[in-house]
Amino acid sequence: MVKTKSKVIQRDDIVVKFVGDSGDGMQLSGTLFSDTAALAGLDLATFPDYPAEIRAPHNTIAGVSGFQVHVGSKKIETTGDMCDVLVAMNPASLRSNLKWAKQGATIITDEDAFDEAALKKSGYTENPLENDSLSGFNLVKAPITTLTREAVKSLGIDNKSADRSKNMFGLGIVYHLLGLSLESTYEFFNKKFKNKPEVIAANRAVLEAGFNYADTVEALSSVYQVPKAKMEPGRYRNITGNVATAWGFLAASERSGRPLFLGSYPITPATEILIELAKYKSLGAKVFQAEDEIAGITSAIGASYTGSLALTTTSGPGLSLKSEAIGLAVMTELPLVIVNVQRGGPSTGLPTKSEQSDLYQALFGRNGEAPVVVIAASSSANCFYYAYMASKIAMEHMTPVILLTDGYLGNGSQLFRIPKVADLPAINPPIAVANDPDYKPYRRDPATLARKWALPGTEGLRHRVGGLEKEDIYGNVSTDPMNHQKMVDLREAKVQKVADFIPEQEISGDQEGELLVISWGGTQGTVTEAVEEVQKSGKKISHAHFHYIMPLPKNTGELLKRFSKILVCELNSGQFVNYLRMTHPENKYMKYNKVQGLPFTVTELVNVFNATLEEK
Amino acid sequence: MNNQPNLTIERSAVELTKEDFVSDQMVKWCPGCGAHAILSSVANVFPKIGYRKENFMFVSGIGCSSRFPYYVNTYGIHGIHGRAAAIASGVKIANPHLSVWIATGDGDSMAIGGNHFIHIIRRNIDVNIMLFNNQIYGLTKGQYSPTTPMGSVTKTSPQGTIEHPFNPGELVLGAQGTFFARVVDTNPRLMTEVMFEAAKHDGTSVVEILQNCVIFADKTHDVVTNKDVRDDRQIVLRNGEPMIFGKNRDKGIRLNGTRLEVVTLGENGITEDDLLVHDAYQQDPGIHLMLAKMAYPHFPVALGVIRAAMYPTYDDMVEDQITYAKSTSKIKNVDDLLNSGDTWEIK
Numbered sequence: 001m002v003k004t005k006s007k008v009i010q011r012d013d014i015v016v017k018f019v020g021d022s023g024d025g026m027q028l029s030g031t032l033f034s035d036t037a038a039l040a041g042l043d044l045a046t047f048p049d050y051p052a053e054i055r056a057p058h059n060t061i062a063g064v065s066g067f068q069v070h071v072g073s074k075k076i077e078t079t080g081d082m083c084d085v086l087v088a089m090n091p092a093s094l095r096s097n098l099k100w101a102k103q104g105a106t107i108i109t110d111e112d113a114f115d116e117a118a119l120k121k122s123g124y125t126e127n128p129l130e131n132d133s134l135s136g137f138n139l140v141k142a143p144i145t146t147l148t149r150e151a152v153k154s155l156g157i158d159n160k161s162a163d164r165s166k167n168m169f170g171l172g173i174v175y176h177l178l179g180l181s182l183e184s185t186y187e188f189f190n191k192k193f194k195n196k197p198e199v200i201a202a203n204r205a206v207l208e209a210g211f212n213y214a215d216t217v218e219a220l221s222s223v224y225q226v227p228k229a230k231m232e233p234g235r236y237r238n239i240t241g242n243v244a245t246a247w248g249f250l251a252a253s254e255r256s257g258r259p260l261f262l263g264s265y266p267i268t269p270a271t272e273i274l275i276e277l278a279k280y281k282s283l284g285a286k287v288f289q290a291e292d293e294i295a296g297i298t299s300a301i302g303a304s305y306t307g308s309l310a311l312t313t314t315s316g317p318g319l320s321l322k323s324e325a326i327g328l329a330v331m332t333e334l335p336l337v338i339v340n341v342q343r344g345g346p347s348t349g350l351p352t353k354s355e356q357s358d359l360y361q362a363l364f365g366r367n368g369e370a371p372v373v374v375i376a377a378s379s380s381a382n383c384f385y386y387a388y389m390a391s392k393i394a395m396e397h398m399t400p401v402i403l404l405t406d407g408y409l410g411n412g413s414q415l416f417r418i419p420k421v422a423d424l425p426a427i428n429p430p431i432a433v434a435n436d437p438d439y440k441p442y443r444r445d446p447a448t449l450a451r452k453w454a455l456p457g458t459e460g461l462r463h464r465v466g467g468l469e470k471e472d473i474y475g476n477v478s479t480d481p482m483n484h485q486k487m488v489d490l491r492e493a494k495v496q497k498v499a500d501f502i503p504e505q506e507i508s509g510d511q512e513g514e515l516l517v518i519s520w521g522g523t524q525g526t527v528t529e530a531v532e533e534v535q536k537s538g539k540k541i542s543h544a545h546f547h548y549i550m551p552l553p554k555n556t557g558e559l560l561k562r563f564s565k566i567l568v569c570e571l572n573s574g575q576f577v578n579y580l581r582m583t584h585p586e587n588k589y590m591k592y593n594k595v596q597g598l599p600f601t602v603t604e605l606v607n608v609f610n611a612t613l614e615e616k
Numbered sequence: 617m618n619n620q621p622n623l624t625i626e627r628s629a630v631e632l633t634k635e636d637f638v639s640d641q642m643v644k645w646c647p648g649c650g651a652h653a654i655l656s657s658v659a660n661v662f663p664k665i666g667y668r669k670e671n672f673m674f675v676s677g678i679g680c681s682s683r684f685p686y687y688v689n690t691y692g693i694h695g696i697h698g699r700a701a702a703i704a705s706g707v708k709i710a711n712p713h714l715s716v717w718i719a720t721g722d723g724d725s726m727a728i729g730g731n732h733f734i735h736i737i738r739r740n741i742d743v744n745i746m747l748f749n750n751q752i753y754g755l756t757k758g759q760y761s762p763t764t765p766m767g768s769v770t771k772t773s774p775q776g777t778i779e780h781p782f783n784p785g786e787l788v789l790g791a792q793g794t795f796f797a798r799v800v801d802t803n804p805r806l807m808t809e810v811m812f813e814a815a816k817h818d819g820t821s822v823v824e825i826l827q828n829c830v831i832f833a834d835k836t837h838d839v840v841t842n843k844d845v846r847d848d849r850q851i852v853l854r855n856g857e858p859m860i861f862g863k864n865r866d867k868g869i870r871l872n873g874t875r876l877e878v879v880t881l882g883e884n885g886i887t888e889d890d891l892l893v894h895d896a897y898q899q900d901p902g903i904h905l906m907l908a909k910m911a912y913p914h915f916p917v918a919l920g921v922i923r924a925a926m927y928p929t930y931d932d933m934v935e936d937q938i939t940y941a942k943s944t945s946k947i948k949n950v951d952d953l954l955n956s957g958d959t960w961e962i963k
Binding site: 035038039041184231232233234235236237238247250251254259261263280281282283284286288290291292294295298299300301302303304305306307308310324325327328332418419420421456457458459461462463464465466467468476477 | 626639641668669670671673674675678685686689690691692693694695696699702703704705706707708709710711713714731732735934937938940941942944945947948949950951953954955957958959960961962963
């Protein structure tokens, strides 16, 4: 083959998507690519998109697994709408993902995988690599299976084993395409297959073969160059939202001096938090994999009573099962953080897809008047910070806190600037001291209305709590009507008082004007990018992204009044907008919603914002 | 054999009395309810166990029995229906220095809380479960429970129940229970003695208390607890002693082939040597299961400690794993963790 000189295209950002059959190793390709890009100094965000089945039928659309990575020299807010590079390992993955490829995108396929049977299973009537259906793209038809087998032949590896490394061939092509080094992936092989030198050699050989193939093949008429990102100085790592959540809790435990207890039951897409925390017994974390969701939360309530930073992690249907127990935590006024990594609902719904449709459940899903604090993380990396803040608020205000993230944040990853634990805000739980003559179980701190946390084992503080209504101050069981009224009011006021301790809501863009776009939770990156794009065209548009939902920041009402149009964008049918209608009925609200198990795209939002601005 | 209560729990420096555990709350059970006797036994036995009074903790769910925490002056949680075992699991794992007690009923632990009940037992978490078995839902006023005898007429079974009841002992042993005992609410001395044994046991202990509900299931256990017949219909098992019972101490239990059998001493040449000798510490639960299942009219009902086998507890193993992880892991604090693995500096 003749080596061709490729044209070098400079880009601010590139979106690469790896897709294939669910056993093809696409998640690994995506992860290795993001690690390499991060080490090369690029900012990034990733999003894995995998089916609910572990191994859906081979070569079917249902079995397609994907991993999208957005890298760039600019600040990367989203995982990208459409991709510049699509690596499609089989016909089904090409067919289901072609709609996400930009016009002119580079599509890398394994032409060996496009046999008659596979084409048929994916629903193609003719081979798309043979007709002109892909003429608008830069199509690379690589015989990946054949070349992979050849690459490892000299190592004496059989075809079946060789085929397991096919994904590395595609990855090698992508490394070449973006001018990235193979080093960090070599290191990964060395660590991962420490005692299997033949596997290390095979993977290296295939990765190199892919890289060299791209170097020589003419189809790769151009390669991309993305300059290093300008990022705030500091130490960085790549982190997923679920790992960041787990680590935020560990930091809160260390900073508050309260041992961590997690009671949890596996559920997609929240399980990784449980898995992650289970690794850190060395930090004293006690992780209890309970028999069900209810035991997850009630064991945490028991641990909370004894003085632990108590946590339970779940997703939508699991939160439903925990409702009654959240009420117990409200009544006993014990600190507890409930994480809901939201997924598509109702019922089992779309377990591996993302949605923001549990806001009502978080705010209202309990019997009786049962207010809790609700906060929402907005990026994979800031899951760390909001997990930390959820813990701080729960302990300092003696209240359950629901932390909302979602599958998109939880599974997605981002670069994370590593903080020092000592630089995080202090956490001072109101722990009662032994033999305090003034101690009463429901006596409150006037600033927070929090009661004291009296830990079993402490002399002079024996007391009982429970789900029956409690007498003000003394905490004895009471059915007195006026006492009940007072306690209901106090519990509400205690949660509202949290507003005195959280930051005011900020607006990006003009501080007053024509259109205020409102969002909350995991849509922040996409909405920010779309707003900035509209702002660039000179239009008057501002953006407020909410992290604190119950209570809302104190300046919310005043801030909403400054805009003539308010548009609330959410991945549900309009839950936050209705909450605003309820809490701030003086304004008129418009809404834009989507419930497809998919994130917003920047393009769709830009269109919506422009249309909203034009409306009279 | 372990004669000492749990050594990880701090002992009281002063001698405690019954008064140390009496709460200032009015006890609101019906007059004549068997629960009064249980409360009194607890107040008697807690000072004897010897732990600091601040290290006792009661957890309950919902039901008549579950009001218990309000009536003892210890730390306590009155939880939600069925969840006492799960709450207590969290308490004990989070703080193994507490002596954790659960007060629960047959509905609370075996219907709505059945799942937590079997799993706490399977895990062998070191808590003590007092199971008030009155074979009825009392607080909701008289519906049948998972232990109501088949055919019983209750508010929700006007033609008699058509459900097979649980035998709690069978359920406990089926869930790999390490400690099971049975007492009757009319024998406070035995109750106190058995509760002490339960406290001593490392692991989940279940004490089934055959309790009378004067309002909705009066005399439900009368067939075995009635003064006139009880000596012939109960057998109090004591470790290491032959299984003898009866008003005249002339009856016994022996193993005939693979089955238990009631025999009369002196008849057909049967002597004490032919009787089974109780071994509560035996790991194999086979005989324990047969003993737990003994029922009137063919057998006397077994009381006392039926099984007390030694197995590692969940809470001890958690502490062991933490100690090991702390001594071997390179990650000593969260800063270490944050900087572990692949990280890079941007200047």
